[in-house]
Amino acid sequence: MSSQSFGPQGAGPSSLTLPMMSLREVVMFPRSIVPLFVGREASIKAIENALTRYDKKIFLVTQKNPEKERPEGEDLYTLGTVSKILQLLRLPDGTIKVLFEGLYRARWDNKPDTLATGDEYPMATVEPLDDDETENPEAVALVRAVQDSLEAYAKVNKKLAQETVMAISSLTLPGRLADSVMPHLKVDFARKQQVLEEPDPVKRLDEVYKLLETEIEIASLEKKIKGRVKHQMEQNQKDYYLNEQLKAIHKEMGREDDPSAEAEELEKQMKAKNMPDEAREKGLREIKKLKQIPQSSAEYTVVRNYVDWILDLPWNEVKETAIDIEKAKSILNEDHFGLDKPKERILEYLAVQSLVEKMKGPILCFVGPPGVGKTSLAKSIARATDRPFVRLSLGGVRDEAEIRGHRRTYVGALPGKIIQSLKRVKFNNPVFILDEIDKMSMDFRGDPSAALLEVLDPEQNYAFGDHYLDLDYDLSKIFFITTANTLHSIPLPLQDRMEIIQLPGYLETEKKQIAQSFLLPKQIGQHGLKPENLRLPEESLLEVIRRYTREAGVRSLERELATICRKAARNVVEKGDKDLKLEITPPMLNDYLGVPKHRYGEKEDRPLVGLVNGLAYTDHGGDMLMVEVALMPGSGKVETTGKLGDVMKESAKAALSYIRSRTDLFGLKPDFHKEIDIHVHVPEGAIPKDGPSAGITLCTAMVSALLNRPVRDDLAMTGEITLRGRVLPIGGLRQKLLAAHRGLIKTVLIPKDNEKDLEDVPEEIRRDLKIIPMDNMDDVLREALLCEGDDRPLFCDLNDLVPLSASLMKGSGSEEQGKMH
Template identity: 50%
Template structure:
């Protein structure tokens, strides 16, 4: 039903304001009194049509400025549209709705309203200023002549349409709109015609657009005629070339015989599948029948060359020395025990069974942790060729499956191209950044990868260009990704996921000493006799100048220090040993970019040291609680996620339920408010790991007992006080050790994770396992 109210303009004049459901149109403009079909697929638009049908079948239609916008706002639509009546509604099998609508009158949008599941507009009808009788007759006559001229040129207007126009000559507004709807104008031009407030302006603009369209049509016809003449000339040349070839053949001067003979010999010598050999011979026979000057002959010749050049059965001989492979992996990478173990398992099985389908491994982790370099090391350890393809930003399905040979410049997909380039059929194939593929109108490359990465299907991989099956089962595919959730679920299901969470500070120091410093000394033209890093200098670079999960920035900072030394050697022309200390690092790299997690200077009431996990490693998390006069409200601040907010509520509820056991006044919540705060609020924090920390802070502030600053804790709490396990324990405990924590409280169920912690660190720290919150409070409160 149309809602009608009054609308007052800025000049004080009054208009009737209406409200109707809105359907934004793409690439079309509806004029009043014009009947047309509209196809609707968006949920809000379908709901708007349903609401209109349930009421008085009236709808408001306006055009989007950008048809690509999926959720248009008031800024994305034109302000002038058309009130329309729905005469027919049909739901199609694909979920879209076809609506037959008839335009009623123009309307100017005043306000866009987002109703429950659909859009509504408030608008005022556009009043048209009529022309004088003589001016109207002159305008209609001029536009009709221009329109008839265009109709004669294009032949696209039926005679019945002119009969309809004759009946509308008494209504100049409807006359102009009917012609405008028939013309192939651009959407922007049609919108300008719809927005013309005066009929006189509309006729002037309509005449201008019709004349322009006639000129464009005339020019296009001239171009088509010229192209047709050129094509006839080319066909004539082709016929003459064929005659020349026939004459040469009769005279024994066929110049392509040697080329055909060479291709035939290569096909005979090349070992490839029966299907591929049969197709190659068939295409060669076809090539012999073609003119060598034709474009199709070039396409066929290139196709045969691709078939012959591919390594159908050519393989690297894999190394079967498990001990040597383990040595290479350890030499190239520190840590990464799980990926290394999986690679060695693969090699062991291959040694036993002689043949195995290539597994598909997916290394998931933050940038800089060594995913791609690990794939390269696997190739070195297994003795295979190494191939790498970056999939970041790939959005065309043909990049994976290849183009059909009907396209000009068609090529196979990247997998086939890379195999031809390296010349072996069993490489270690690294598909980098598999989570950064996108999809658009050109297809979905992630779906195209399903066949290539499915061990049950990739034996018969079909590239669109080759059109014959190619065996990919011998390839050891290793894919890399930064985040697991950006990989489509069907693709994720075909891969074996190996998480690489990032390096701890302890591991970074080992990597810097054993790998990065020797590498950067060599790359900067230095040696061990020119520069030596102290242990404290390495830790200073890690803690004060990098904040990352990998070691990419760490390597850059080490290189920056060594470049300073290289510059000094060149300027002074004197080499000496530079002992790089923390002071030297501060001098060369400037002020520290990051600060350490700092402990409180003394034990305080209501302040608890928690432990948090980040992609860059573990961190201390200070949690504060205070009370103030109030009515029992609980306030939680610090840019926390939903999980941490719920943890705080569970902690307060636990304290209220155990008042007697904790020696807290039972009705404490009646006259005080509790405020829980996690500092550094600009950094988003979330995850189930701070429940016991928040509960300890609340108990401390309510009982007046301070919490030991040398005690840190991590774990989640239930309403009954049970301590639940958390993840990232290795990173958290290393952060606690670095910051001088002597005692750490964790869930009893986290005992299984302690084996990942270096024993030297375990010996310097007391780890308390708690099953209940009472055990946590017993160890935390002084």
Template identity: 50%
Template sequence: MAKKNNEYGIYPVIPLRNTLVVPNTITPLLVGRGASIKAADSALIEDKKIICITQKSNSDFEADPKAKFLYRTGTLCTILQVLKLPDGTMRLLVEGEQRILIERFYRNKEYLSAYFQRNDKVLTKNKVEVEALLRSFKKIFIQYINLNKSLPEEAMVPFGDTSKPVEFFYFALANIQIDIRKKQRIFEIDDLYESLNSIYKVVNEEVEILKLEHKIDVKVKSRLNKVQKEYYLNEQLKQINKELGVTKEEKADLIDFQKKVKETNLSEEAKKKAEDELKRFSRMNPYSPEYSVVHTYLSWILELPWDEPELRDFKLKSAQEILDKDHYGLEKVKERILEYLAVVKLANKVKGQIMCFVGPPGVGKTSLGKSIARAMDRKFVRLSLGGVRDEAEIRGHRRTYIGALPGVIIQSMKKAGTRNPLIMMDEVDKMSMDFRGDPSAALLEVLDPEQNNSFRDHYLDFNYDLSQVIFITTANTLNSIPRPLLDRMEVIEIPGYTAFEKVNIANKHLIPKVMKEHDLEGKIKLDFQDNSIKKIIELYTREAGVRELERQISKILRKVVKKFVEGKSKNHEKISNKQLEEYLGVPKHLYSEVNRKDAVGVVTGLAWTSFGGETLQIEVVKMKGEGKLKLTGQLGEVMQESAQAAFSYARLHSKEFGLKEDFYKKCDLHLHIPEGAIPKDGPSAGVTIVTAIISILSDKKVKHNLAMTGEITLTGNVLPIGGLAEKLIAAKRAKLENIIIPKQNEPNLTEVNDVIKKGLNIILVDRVEEVLKNALIG
């Protein structure tokens, strides 16, 4: 039980890590150990008295230190404030009252206690000696506080109120920043004079160290001030270098640039620009922000290709062999490319029309560009314009902007390293515009053979000749390309592939490519038997190109390899039609989903999408009503107008088709195009819609093995449509035999591959009457 006096007694103990609490000071403590928290709680219940003892250094990480790891000299304290934190720890504010000596430690189940005797410091010297030492110590301590920036100004406040030597000693001991073991040794000295003398020596040493630190700090700062005097020092260095004949390291770039400007075959305008910038560069300090800007600008000028390229002759026969090797089919496209190459070969220049390959994804537009570059032995550079909406991405940023760079055209020229590369601009139809400008307008100069010999990039700010560059663009559709830009290009349409062509492409190109990409050549053999490739095309892909087909072949290959690695098959696997479902799952697409029976009000149309041709089922039903026409299936405005035109045509010619003149007063029509989640638009479904309406009103069936496409007018004329090749491919894929198309599209038929037309009965019509005659039964 604790004794109720300060001379001796038993009180709870809080061991302190790396902290010394001394008398006459108020110290905050963070108590986290369980035993210490319980000791504090016990003290708070009694008279708030607690013993604070410092741990020895080798016990810093003890959770509950033993008595042998604690010093014997400590301080009896009073707890002034308590704050219990959410994490279970406790903040104490304690005031040191007197120095004590621990006689014995006691340990119970919860915390450590100790029996102590009061142990004040004694004075053995006379007052005069102590006063002399105290004055000297105060002077050196003032220096210490002034030099030690980590001590707050508030540390000086109690100093003025301290008159007694023992009070000042404890004040100084609490505020000096030295090793805890040194502090404890000084604290344990019984004689006050010796204590003052010891702390005086320690503080004196610390002052000398702090003075040295301050001296070093001043030297470092004086060196940093050199940057502020850079102009003066640079002028001095120039004179010194001039006298010594020594070249500064910082000017090595200048000499290198000067040499390159003389050696590089720059244009007159570029040379003048480079020389002007070199003059500025020579006067600049390397530490100036403008230095790196000019350095980057000069680097760009000198790294661009300037020399006249060596004209390499190429054989047209070799070019054709490369095109045939890299691409199956596309005969008309290859023929046009060879015509272009023949002109380039004979004229020895590339000035002429810019080619634009237009077609669905995956038909080989980009790879055709690579083949042309290989045939002509030119560097190939591809840049994607998809999503570009800032004119500066084409022409570059002006150098007034931070981090400015040239546009993609100049960057492509630097990448190519020659003045006559082949630059392929992919996805030219995917550009957009906003408040920053219209990038398609910037391309007008690039793609115009009459202007691109003086292309001006905003960053370079001088003309650069692009006339020897072969530009080829690609697009999925022409609708979004601005007319002025389209006018500068010759459009070469690349239709989708037929099933026959896809089978050949798979056998000759895709399977070897997939084997090579997976590094499986010679390690495993894959044979597709019977018509398994054709089945993959019909049941597992729905595309104009061959990308999805390649993915499906890769999927089969991975599963075959897995079986081989697991020891379930040999390294030679034969893929039959029966195994396709095992490897690829349930068929995803059924192209035979078109109507296979003659029916009233159901007609098969042909549509064009960016992914190729598609068949379109149009259904019309008749109900009692007031002559309303209901349209569903996410039809666009143009398609809705076609439906209205077809309905009006039916009303106007009701007698000719045996319809009651007042049919529109007694019935409503509901026209629906399935797959309602997919938006549909365009005028080419006009003949299909009018056929379906006349069929339902006249109760005549429509032939099931027939598809049609064409725009109609109110007077019954059938107008031409686009995407003819893709639509014929879709009809062939759906195994439809008879196809009705506008007569005005007859010239386009000559451009359609004979393989596509083979087996199709193409019916040319000028009028709606001809359509109905060929479509309706009876």
């Protein structure tokens, strides 16, 4: 709003005092006639007093804020219009309709102390303002331009009467012409107030000309839009009429499969489906496209399949679940023996979910050997949480499209396996297990593990993008569980998105309990036997566990029990006695299961030179690892056999470097290695072996062979070695200790930094094993090597470890070559 020429001044000789009425979103211009409806009591009283006491004159000024019911002085503009009341009509609802005629501009001082009131209506002292109307060529040209534009405006605005246009066009003075045109333009009141306050008539008319041209352009566009809408409505009516005729024709011809009826039914289902707006809009667009494609076209099938997928997916369908912690705990204990840590984590999740309305689904990863109950535990979680259960095996998956789906441009395209599984289960909050996540591979078709990064990220999977759907799908309500045998083959970014829960192997006592409570009753029922038909005493069950199975889980144990049940069922059938009672004693196991497959207790029966019991962690859990070292004349080569990986080969080299750095302590020549070849062998050569946990085992075996000292046969060890002889920590301690316990080992040497991990080891294992933490290789050798001339497992001081191979001793020459072990 411009006010450069109208600063506040006192009331001069030409000023006059008039009743004042404030206007809402209306600006009164001089020489214009405007009808207004008046309802405010103060305004009505101001009008009545103007009629009776002020010669029908009243000062009309616009409010700055139309919402204000009782405006004060500063809420009004400083410039308004002195107007005359031409006509007044009282309406039944108490309001009045008044016809005003604008006379001339006037200015007042809108400070609070200048607003006088009388008889409950405002009074204002105003100063009339005259236009300085001067004629010049520019003003004449502008007047003619406005007159031409007004005629053009009248053609697109039918509300502007021709008589009004002719009356306005007869005006030649810029100020009067601007004031006459302005009330007929559809602009907001603030813009009109700016024009009213412009003191220069030519500038005022120029502003009106700009607004008039803008209104002409807007009116032309409105006319064009209305015409287009009208044409579209006529086209829609025509299409509706033709479709109705087509329906009647199909009905007369006895055709039930009306294509348009099918599309309308799909459209109705799409609108009723509970789904995100984005998916609904895309589905409706595809249905619209479907109406225009002939049914015989191949594209029709593609579009129809896509629409069916959108309709069949459970976008927002969530199964209501009642969370009962005690019931869930009872189900988990009923289905599984042990597994305390996974059960505790599941119950914690359920407790939190019962307290909050919405919780992002957790991503749990069960890691453990085969047969320890990873998949069955996920089934129990689904039963405990009353959710649907979905299983997807990732073993051997190497195509990214298996996870993300194929793009619709491909022939036979389908969504990914995750979306397909949700369609089958019909709910969007199942327990979803991704089995064997460590068995995925990759090739030229992409890396499926990279596609899983979005699926298994709680911060991203609320908007999972499937290539086929080309829509964001919310996976955040799903309880994802993944399973793996080992972690090392899972990419680190994928591991970072999951909560890793280790499921180690079972103890012998746990296997016995599982067999008695779960496996044997299950197999008896599946083979048609009665519980009284077959009895397996505890000593027979232990014999099966020890000599016919060697595993961390119970899968092989269940197969052996199934073999016993099959042979028992055959005896029942052959003897024709359904009440036959069989008790399988240990001597009878040879007839039922054959020759024992494994030797119970893998350790040697006496101490040997160059042979050490190591411990390893494999895909099948903990395992004993025998390490043998043999010496022979040579040139310093180190030969490794037994299908050892690069890590174990490097550990052997590090062990030899440690021994060479300690030749003074061992009493060896500094260049002893140049006279011999060292052969390191780990039996069962067909099985690949690798990992950073055999360093101290290899070093002990080498020192034993070099010094011709036997190693304790009741001792096993695990740990990595540095060149300085420090023992580094390892992983899988619990599984390795379980293997040592199965192998009848009495003492286990572990890295000192792994001492904290003993809390996860069962009390039974810690009670039966003597576990000694080691900090350096010197301590390992003191514990492992036996003194000369004593059959009992006595420990040696390193200073007493004098080598028996004379050629390797300090000071001995080549002429003193002795017989080497």
